């Protein structure tokens with residue numbers, strides 16, 4: 001038992017202090033960590049790097065669509081974050097998308113980032129079937145794990161949920177594979193706030209194993225848990241690229257600006273900064 005009078009315990013206590021002073025979001029395995037404090041998208045680490053953004057200037061569905069760029073306007077930490085600008089319109093789509101590359105081709109990957117949802121965020125309804133807005137994809141040439149937001153009234157008008165969209169072994173498995181719906185934006189509680197997202201994606205090891213996984217945590221609450229997936233692909237059974245946010249098929253009524261900060265890629269488990277919270281609201285299925 002530790003006591004302050006026990007001098008022999010001092011080295012061990014110092015070691016303990018050193019351990020708890022280390023970043024708590026991961027147990028080793030971090031391959032990329034970028035809070036955009038370089039002031040640009042130049043940071044690269046262990047084969048992970050930022051790739052191109054979209055739209056090209058002046059080429060989005062609306063004139064106010066801008067490809068993501070590093071900005072001082074609204075950092076979560078430090079002085080910079082990555083700004084995504086979606087143009088408002090009566091009936092047009094919108095887009096702002098940042099691509100990344102992963103040269104090490106991991107089969108089991110954890111990604112964390114902080115996402116700011118503005119006070120005027122509204123996932124509007126669309127008269128066009130299939131209207132989803134991209135949240136994040138991680139993929140290779142032959143497969144992907146995709147997350148798209150869809151309008152819901154659960155959580156307030158203009159809210160959005162995220163199902164899982166899988167492709168593997170050459171077959172698109174659909175937008176709502178496994179039927180789990182993570183609460184993406186709940187307008188009653190989530191506006192004008194930063195949210196911590198952690199995403200775990202894992203390919204199945206072999207064609208006969210069911211050990212693939214897709215999991216998500218929002219603000220320390222697990223909001224998706226798909227285990228025992230048979231998502232093996234004979235070729236490209238790894239992750240080599242992906243993107244954050246992106247094409248919004250519903251578009252937005254007003255110019256809508258989101259920010260991302262503190263992006264982490266890891267090959268081992270990332271633990272939420274505030275620890276695991278009780279599921280409230282519960283996992284939506």
Ligand SMILES: [Ca+2]
Pocket residue numbers: 035036037075076077078079080081261262
């Ligand atoms: Ca930052």
